[in-house]
Amino acid sequence: MARVFNFSAGPAVLPEKVLQQAKDEMLEWGKSGMSVMEMSHRGKDFMAIAEQAEKDVRELLAVPANYKVLFLQGGATAQFAMAPMNLLRGKDTADYLNTGDWSQKAIAEAKRYCKVNVAASSEDKNFTYIPERAQWKLNPEAAYLHYTPNETIRGVEFHSIPDTHGVPLVADLSSTILSRPLDVGRFGVIYAGAQKNIGPAGLALVIVREDLMGQILPGTPLMFDYKTHADNGSMYNTPPTYAWYIAGLVFQWLKRNGGLAAMGELNKRKADKLYAAIDNSGGFYRNPVEKSCRSWMNVPFTLQDPKLDETFMAEAKKAGLVALAGHRSVGGMRASIYNAMPEKGVDTLIEFMREFARN
Numbered sequence: 086m087a088r089v090f091n092f093s094a095g096p097a098v099l100p101e102k103v104l105q106q107a108k109d110e111m112l113e114w115g116k117s118g119m120s121v122m123e124m125s126h127r128g129k130d131f132m133a134i135a136e137q138a139e140k141d142v143r144e145l146l147a148v149p150a151n152y153k154v155l156f157l158q159g160g161a162t163a164q165f166a167m168a169p170m171n172l173l174r175g176k177d178t179a180d181y182l183n184t185g186d187w188s189q190k191a192i193a194e195a196k197r198y199c200k201v202n203v204a205a206s207s208e209d210k211n212f213t214y215i216p217e218r219a220q221w222k223l224n225p226e227a228a229y230l231h232y233t234p235n236e237t238i239r240g241v242e243f244h245s246i247p248d249t250h251g252v253p254l255v256a257d258l259s260s261t262i263l264s265r266p267l268d269v270g271r272f273g274v275i276y277a278g279a280q281k282n283i284g285p286a287g288l289a290l291v292i293v294r295e296d297l298m299g300q301i302l303p304g305t306p307l308m309f310d311y312k313t314h315a316d317n318g319s320m321y322n323t324p325p326t327y328a329w330y331i332a333g334l335v336f337q338w339l340k341r342n343g344g345l346a347a348m349g350e351l352n353k354r355k356a357d358k359l360y361a362a363i364d365n366s367g368g369f370y371r372n373p374v375e376k377s378c379r380s381w382m383n384v385p386f387t388l389q390d391p392k393l394d395e396t397f398m399a400e401a402k403k404a405g406l407v408a409l410a411g412h413r414s415v416g417g418m419r420a421s422i423y424n425a426m427p428e429k430g431v432d433t434l435i436e437f438m439r440e441f442a443r444n
């Protein structure tokens with residue numbers, strides 16, 4: 086068996102220790118005589134798995150007691166609709182920041198339910214920066230402000246949480262959740278598709294401040310009401326049990342490895358050295374994002390000569406470095422270096438990039 090260094094943006098690399106444990110427990114979890122996949126979600130074994138996962142993620146993120154933690158289906162994309170359906174609360178307008186492809190998708194969905202005020206946009210410079218806070222045109226009547234703390238495709242990240250003067254802040258943290266400590270109390274709602282930094286695809290983690298629930302837009306399906314899931318421990322219907330279990334193993338792995346403070350230091354170190362290799366390549370490699378908002382998780386780069394892209398990726402693959410193609414909408418390359426990407430993988434990539442440039 087030869088595991089590669091997998092730089093995929095998602096579904097993405099998982100910690101090898103987690104996969105080993107899942108393998109060991111595949112045929113029988115505990116003394117249950119069955120796989121987690123085969124268990125009733127309401128039985129005591131799965132309930133224990135589910136409760137432990139919630140407890141661990143609450144501990145990792147220091148989630149305040151007045152927030153519900155939900156394990157839902159539909160990915161981050163369902164949240165693009167659930168946010169307005171749940172959070173408009175009688176208002177008819179919401180603020181959105183447009184900093185890239187995922188922001189745009191969230192905006193397109195929200196427009197189906199309310200007036201969207203795009204308070205700031207970086208589209209004029211191809212989404213390579215974050216507009217200055219002083220320039221944002223926030224609407225004091227907005228039900229909430231939605232933003233994308235890390236734009237997975239173009240690699241643009243907010244390195245601080247915006248102040249909204251009391252308007253609930255809603256964040257699509259799909260590609261940066263758990264990558265460093267987070268002040269959850271600053272948010273109204275946080276959501277994240279699991280397949281980047283949490284676990285297998287098919288699960289979304291949603292953290293909702295309790296007072297924002299219970300004023301659903303008329304006509305909203307019960308499945309799209311946060312309160313439905315909060316009142317039923319995320320088991321209103323059959324949840325994605327196996328994905329939930331693997332997420333729980335990832336949470337335990339994070340705790341064993343020093344939690345989010347240690348993860349943040351490691352992630353910063355990994356990102357810093359990869360950007361340094363790009364910046365110090367004499368123009369051979371290039372990252373177009375303004376330095377103050379470069380992502381720690383997704384590092385896009387281009388070659389001076391794009392005709393070499395295919396060769397770069399083919400040679401990289403031979404060296405055990407895979408899934409380096411940029412998103413189909415932007416081209417070039419992208420290295421996603423989530424929590425589970427070992428530092429050794431980043432070092433190996435940097436060494437390969439130096440060799441490739443030399444040759």
Ligand SMILES: *Cc1c(COP(=O)(O)O)cnc(C)c1O
Binds near residue numbers: 161235257258259
């Ligand atoms: C991947 C991603 C999504 C989409 O997630 P799905 O689980 O496929 O719905 C949304 N937002 C961001 C920031 C992402 O990285």
